[in-house]
Amino acid sequence: MRLVYLGTPEMAVPPLEALVAAGHEVALVVTRTDKRRGRGGHTSPSPVKEAAVRLGLPVSHTVDDVLGLGAELGVVVAFGQIIRPHVLAELPMVNLHFSLLPRWRGAAPVERALLAGDDVTGVGVMAVEEGLDTGGVYAQIEVPIGPATTADELRTELVDRGAELLIDTLDAGLGTPVEQVGTPVYAAKIDPAELRIDWSRPVEEIDRLIRAGGAWTTFRGDRFKIHAAEIIDGELVPTIVQPAGKPRMDAHAWRNGARPADGEWFE
Known part of the structure; x- marks a missing residue:
């Protein structure tokens, strides 16, 4: 499948690598602009950009650049930016989200699940809509949270399981997403x-x-x-x-x- 990929932090690297390893054609990777570090004016790329360069994939910092590439689908993983309606109108997108929706929509689902004392969370492939994590769910799996599990450990397991789920879901065909059921709970960024x-x-x-x-x-x-x-x-x-x-x-x-x-x- 011809895809575009939108992601930024380290946790978004394994799904990108999995897509390439599975034989999907990634026409473009979109990530944040390079950040300025220190007093010398040096900049550093996002982890996703580093991975894309290593994999020989073209990179952009502008979401609109995904248009006109002939891509069939966009894949979003921890991108950190709003995707505008005119982009979604032309290119359908799925998001790999690290919770059991509609619980923990938003920026910090892993940390919020742990802080709340949840004993289970999960990861799902969902349709990207204009609203915040409101789209229907194509597939999801549960992941237990142990009594000594750290956020880093949980995040690693969710990313690994999520990358597998993403590949399996694309291979099987997306089909029709299932509407989220339940009371939404929001995972605000940790202050x-x-x-x-x-x-x-x-x-x-x-x-x-x-x-x-x-x-x-x-x-x-x-x-x-x-x-x-x-x-x-x-x-x-x-x-x-x-x-x-x-x-x-x-x-x-x-x-x-x-x-x-x-x-x-x-x-």
Whole structure:
């Protein structure tokens, strides 16, 4: 099938690679513009652009460039931009979405499912419409969320399973999508302020926040990240931490260096 592909972050790379490996013709890859890094004016491409160049695929940063290529379908994976109606009117598109719709429509479905304490999520191939993740679903599968699963682990499994589902769905023919059923729940982008640990909350809730990634607190007035922890005898015990200005380290090694006073804790 002659396709165009729209995606940006690392999680959108495996589906692109799977499409090429399965023999689909990718006429164009659309991704975000290169980002400026540092003071030297150097720019860096998105992970999808890097993959496209490696695979020898043409790349654009403009969605309208997908028109007039004779593509049969557009495939969207974590693209991060609104696709305008005039484009959808000319070229049908499907989106690989990482939740069980209509639960967790929007930007952060993986993190929101974990933060909410969901014990199952999934990935689906859905029709792209003008609304936010409102299109019918062609195919979807469930993926369990274990009690110790991190967002990174869950995202990796969803991407791997989703790439397989995408190929299987295209090979079988899209058919007619099934309308979403249920009350929509929206997965807003995670605000860094949400990731600050409130130590008055239940330990299970704090554990989920840490497993979602980016959880932080303060210690002696400085920002302090907690990357991993365990619940032992009802108490949350950090295992991998990152003090301000330092790399990640084992929490025991940090304690040996910081020497917290008796009763001294995070703020």
